[in-house]
Amino acid sequence: MNWEQLLSLKRYGDKNKRLRKEQDETRLGFEVDYDRIIFSSAFRSLQDKTQVIPLSKTSFVHTRLTHSLEVSVVGRSLGRVVGKKILEKHPHLSTIHGYQFNDFGAIVAAAALAHDIGNPPFGHSGEKAIGEYFKTGRGKQYKEQLTPKQYQDLIDFEGNANGFKILTESREGIEGGLRLSYATLGAFMKYPKASLPKKPTSHIAHKKYGFFQNEKIFFDEVAEEVGLLKQNIKGETTYSRHPLTYLVEAADDICYTIIDFEDGINLGLIQEEYALEYLIKLVKETINTTKYNQLTTTADRLGYLRSLAINTLIQEAASIFIDNEEKILSGTFDTALIDKSKYDAQINDIIKISIDKIYQSQEVTEKEIAGYEILATLLDQYCVAADRYNAGEASNYDKLILRAEGHNFDYQNEEVYTRLISISNFVASLTDGNALLKFQKIKGLKI
Incomplete structure (x- = not known):
């Protein structure tokens, strides 16, 4: 890999190459990435996703938002320290291409700011709750309708892959999601592989996976633009990590x-x-x-x-x-x-x-248990309603569920995998408090 390619300023949809030496120093592209993330609704929702203790209302506990801000500050310092040494070692990056040590800090700060943006409510137990709904819960019924990789995406639901989806997914009127620079997206891509094969080696980059099957084409585009090394492991393409x-x-x-x-x-x-x-x-x-x-x-x-x-x-x-x-x-x-x-x-x-x-305290354990029940209930209600709608068998209750929440996920899509990922993405986007409120309303505990 080479640093000039790794520090690519390209964004989704660009037709012309963005050169560092032509950048406006008052509005540097890598710093624009930071701004776009911090003003996004997905990032703001982290204020009600707890870092350690789910649903805690104490002022002492860090939320995912405060944690992400702190990680970003530390990441910026790390990037600057490393960037200074890299430019001393490779002076052409500065003299010919115009890169500065602060560029490294800006890229790491932006990627670090977004590192938890795809995490579900209730901490890492939220990922497990979504995965177990499809592995051992009622969602297991979908296994025969999916490819092995599609099913693995669901049973090992991964916040990093969900984060890549949030940052890059095109929506009506919004092409390319937040349209971050490929350098920032590359730095964000912690596990540059699909969900299968699972942990094919002991390399840290293979510990989890980094994209859902629907995002594979764009993930490959980013990886190739920044020059990540392509590898073939057990017949599947993986990439080296962005440094x-x-x-x-x-x-x-x-x-x-x-x-x-x-x-x-x-x-x-x-x-x-x-x-x-x-x-x-x-x-x-x-x-x-x-x-x-x-x-x-x-x-x-x-x-x-x-x-x-x-x-x-x-x-x-x-x-x-x-x-x-x-x-x-x-x-x-x-x-x-x-x-x-x-x-x-x-x-x-x-x-x-x-x-x-x-992490194993009584308070955390009890609230994680509640989180499992909340997320499984929401997934079940939305998946069943979407299935019955597509089969032309929706009950009046199903129609009410879809009228209330259907605008938040792609329940009309005929492809089962796309529906299930869309529903899982919506449930994962909920804050701790919002997930609890929706659960209470569905159960008739609150009107």
Whole structure:
């Protein structure tokens, strides 16, 4: 892979090549990507999708929106640090093509801003709830009507693939979705493969999948425009990762490791003294003990350690990227940047505590259970109504359901897969609160 191609400013529908040296510096294309994402309705909906504890109304807990903003800030810093080193190493990118180190930061910031845009309500349990409806619930009936890849898309419903759909899907009057630059879309494409074969290798890029079957043509177009390396694995085409995807992933890893941990402390799920001790281990090389001992409140101590920890891991991730640039460009770097960190032991200790005390806490477990019931009910009502409509057997109740919600998904499409993905996409787009409200109305609990 080469950086000039990887930093493509092309957008959906472009007929002419966009050159970096001809860009308006006051309205740089990569920065336009950021603006388009932040003003989108899909991004705004993240304010009512909780990062850690579903349906929590406490002011302490991060939502998907605040998490995404923080990941974007960290990603911007990572991109700038790496960009500066890349331009020093490849000066022609600057002298001939006009790229600047801030371009790297802008691309990573935009892709990081959108990294959770396709996630369903109720956290990662929302993905599992949608998948299990089609794998073990009433949605299993559709298996014989779908190709293996189409069915896998549904039973392993993936927020990353749904995010690509949201960012790029054409709608009436809106061609190409948000029309982001292909560089930003490439950096967003964390898992550049279809749902099958599932985990064909141990490479980090093959852990999940990155597009639904309906988006394959455009996904391939983006991958080829930015020059991702094409591979054939088990008879199927996959691509190498865009190098900047590693920075988007690192920004997310840094934030959820440190900030989810912070939420656990603020909620009282993790004892302060115990937790701060683990953070201190992570920043022991940079901490100013005199300054730290002068801080008198939990919030101040936590804020100081969080800042040091994030900065420490930014510098560490950037250094690992630069040291492994050739492997990354050749597609042979097969793990997350943070997994190569000298702080791996400290990070894993923090994550283990978060899993035990936060992700598997009673409150999270109970609300995830509720999320399963809510999403399965909504999927079932919409899928059944759409099926009966297409069979010419819609009951009056089905017609009422479609009159109320049918404008939100493509229930009239004769292709079963397209209907099911459209319905799943709509359910995934709901906020925690909106999903609960629709469930209550369907059950007659609220009018």
